[in-house]
Amino acid sequence: MNKQTLTITDNRTGKNYEVPIENETVNAKDLRNIKVNDADFGLMTYDPAFMNTSICKSTITYIDGDNGILEHCGYPIEQLAEQSTFLEVAYLILHRELPNRKQLKKWTDDITLHTFVHENVKKLMEGFRYDAHPMGMFVSTLAALSTFYPEAKLIFDDELRRKQILRLIGKVPTVAAFAYRHTKGMPYVYPDNDLSFVGNYLSMMFKIAELRYKPHPVLEKALDVLFILHIDHEQNCSTTAMRVVGSSHSDPYSATAAAAAALYGPLHGGANEAVLSMLDEIGSVQNVPNFIKKVKEDKGKLMGFGHRVYKNYDPRARIIKKLADQVFDITGRNPKLDIALELERVALQDEYFIKRKLYPNVDFYSGLIYKAMGFPTDFFPVLFAIPRTAGWIAHWQEMILDSEQKITRPRQIYLGSKRREYITISRRG
Numbered sequence: 259m260n261k262q263t264l265t266i267t268d269n270r271t272g273k274n275y276e277v278p279i280e281n282e283t284v285n286a287k288d289l290r291n292i293k294v295n296d297a298d299f300g301l302m303t304y305d306p307a308f309m310n311t312s313i314c315k316s317t318i319t320y321i322d323g324d325n326g327i328l329e330h331c332g333y334p335i336e337q338l339a340e341q342s343t344f345l346e347v348a349y350l351i352l353h354r355e356l357p358n359r360k361q362l363k364k365w366t367d368d369i370t371l372h373t374f375v376h377e378n379v380k381k382l383m384e385g386f387r388y389d390a391h392p393m394g395m396f397v398s399t400l401a402a403l404s405t406f407y408p409e410a411k412l413i414f415d416d417e418l419r420r421k422q423i424l425r426l427i428g429k430v431p432t433v434a435a436f437a438y439r440h441t442k443g444m445p446y447v448y449p450d451n452d453l454s455f456v457g458n459y460l461s462m463m464f465k466i467a468e469l470r471y472k473p474h475p476v477l478e479k480a481l482d483v484l485f486i487l488h489i490d491h492e493q494n495c496s497t498t499a500m501r502v503v504g505s506s507h508s509d510p511y512s513a514t515a516a517a518a519a520a521l522y523g524p525l526h527g528g529a530n531e532a533v534l535s536m537l538d539e540i541g542s543v544q545n546v547p548n549f550i551k552k553v554k555e556d557k558g559k560l561m562g563f564g565h566r567v568y569k570n571y572d573p574r575a576r577i578i579k580k581l582a583d584q585v586f587d588i589t590g591r592n593p594k595l596d597i598a599l600e601l602e603r604v605a606l607q608d609e610y611f612i613k614r615k616l617y618p619n620v621d622f623y624s625g626l627i628y629k630a631m632g633f634p635t636d637f638f639p640v641l642f643a644i645p646r647t648a649g650w651i652a653h654w655q656e657m658i659l660d661s662e663q664k665i666t667r668p669r670q671i672y673l674g675s676k677r678r679e680y681i682t683i684s685r686r687g
């Protein structure tokens with residue numbers, strides 16, 4: 259086997275350096291030995307937006323972006339979506355193995371036990387304005403949860419850490435549903451722990467006067483599949499935010515709130531909301547060519563297209579596209595689907611999108627399903643955040659227990675003014 263090293267010649271000094279290659283990666287710290295003299299700090303890498311930097315070793319999620327492959331702990335997303343449940347996959351990414359029957363029962367019971375929130379959380383949420391964005395309410399309420407569980411800051415206590423994990427997975431649907439009911443001015447619905455994880459969530463969202471809410475089995479299953487598809491996606495913006503904030507050893511509620519805030523943006527989890535606004539703006543299939551023309555003239559983006567890692571069809575989008583038909587059979591076809599299909603057809607044949615390897619991502623079709631199920635458009639990012647909480651917390655725990663990790667503290671290249679003398683205000687002209 260060839261030597262797994264990289265030889266670097268520094269042309270400033272003529273010196274050679276040999277740097278180990280491990281996991282097809284060089285360790286950026288090894289470059290610090292490359293100096294012009296002893297006083298030199300050493301060479302650094304410059305990588306805005308982490309375009310080519312691995313920030314951790316992980317055993318949770320594998321993505322092969324060139325071939326459109328996504329796996330959790332070795333299991334292909336297609337098989338998980340078809341055969342598993344959200345709670346099972348949540349267990350998988352936190353324990354790295356699928357649960358047996360007994361483990362799954364305990365896991366489900368433990369999470370179900372934590373679906374209720376303190377009454378003061380309800381009061382806190384009542385303080386938001388009637389038209390507050392649900393994601394703003396979600397982010398703030400998650401942060402507020404840390405004040406209800408001050409022991410959560412003891413992050414190296416295994417039992418306490420496990421408890422916060424159960425609480426977070428159990429409570430996010432409740433907080434999300436309360437945010438929705440608040441905007442509707444409807445009374446909050448308490449968890450019904452006899453329903454499934456997703457069934458209970460639908461009950462807290464949509465129950466009106468019936469004694470017991472009965473979720474439609476096809477819609478309940480469809481939302482469960484959507485939750486599986488959104489559970490984790492390795493080092494995306496929000497998961498990295500979770501790791502960065504958690505690296506200062508802040509409590510998991512504060513770190514999760516930070517991750518949710520990162521998810522909120524339209525380039526990330528807010529894209530599903532932006533797709534629906536875009537489809538509204540386009541209005542009809544006839545307007546698709548004109549819209550694509552504007553995108554190519556750099557007058558806007560085709561939302562729900564493109565990905566930092568996938569340079570091929572996002573496997574989640576493929577599953578969602580199929581799921582849409584099952585949901586529309588129950589709810590009726592969303593007419594905007596025709597616009598989306600035409601956008602995809604035109605874009606996938608267009609040189610601009612082909613050259614840049616832009617394909618539909620997870621957000622392109624998910625919003626249409628959410629809309630058909632009765633969720634308002636501004637609620638879509640919250641639907642992304644509920645399952646992703648399990649992914650965030652799995653990465654947070656992995657980071658906490660990783661002896662190679664430290665507080666995240668990158669470097670910068672300072673290009674501002676050189677040192678100069680202070681000028682009093684009267685002399686500033």
Ligand code: CMC
Nearest residue numbers: 494525526527529559560561562563564565566614619621
């Ligand atoms: N529409 C039109 N052009 C695009 C798009 C798009 N959606 N995405 C990328 N491009 C162009 C971009 O302008 C650039 O062109 P050029 O080389 O001429 O400057 C080229 O493609 C490369 O794009 P990039 O912006 O350098 O790629 P990135 O890795 O920095 O950004 C992205 C990835 C997802 C932020 C971006 O593709 C985008 O903004 N997409 C729309 C928003 C979206 O759907 N986000 C959801 C992502 S998937 C769910 C999640 O995990 O959040």
